[in-house]
Amino acid sequence: MVKTKVEQSIIDALEAVAADHGVDIVDVEVVGATKAPCVRVRIDNLDGESISLDEVTAQSSWVSDVVEGLDPISSSYTLEVSSPGMARPLRRPSDFQKFIGERCELSAIATEGQRRYKGIIAAADEASVTLETEDGEQTSISFDDVKKGTLKPTFDFKKEKGGK
Structure with a gap:
């Protein structure tokens, strides 16, 4: 980072x-x-x-x-x-490993014209994090290139109400 x-x-x-x-x-x-x-x-x-x-x-x-x-x-x-809050910052490889399966947003040093990445943390090791985007593609980003990482909580306001 x-x-x-x-x-x-x-x-x-x-x-x-x-x-x-x-x-x-x-x-x-x-x-x-x-x-x-x-x-x-x-x-x-x-x-x-x-x-x-x-x-x-x-x-x-x-x-x-x-x-x-x-x-x-x-x-x-x-x-x-x-406290870290709902949109928790992700700084270390262990942070990304802890939150595999969660949505996050990254800003990184531009590679192939892209600086911002959004998706689900699919994998993380000591060198990089892999995000799965909404279209199902996976992108690996080196931690050396990551400027900022943040969890993006999902809120479900349309849960069924009991008895209706």
Whole structure:
């Protein structure tokens, strides 16, 4: 996955202590204006259970301490610690392997004129992910070329209502 040096340094620093807190560092993004950017840290429970808002609040203190200690941005910035949410970022090969069979969207370095890919995660190994598109074709993309990966949840609002 393609990450900036600042993002990767924050990920590395947080991952060095995250397991001690029972937390998985899902993703780190630095977004916004260069004068006052936002550092977004998405965390989840290491055991695979979804993290609650109270747990995110409890974990925010050590995350802040680690990021402050690293001092990755010379100007002022906002630190945002949150859960991965429904549209969960996919950063590591293990993330893609965990969600085989789920819908996702990727943006990648352009290959054969295409940058965006949508489909079901059909397979993933340490080197690449294979997506099955809506037309049934499979496309393999190297993780070295992936800029961003996100789960795309499916909502079914037309479920049959009981008794009707």
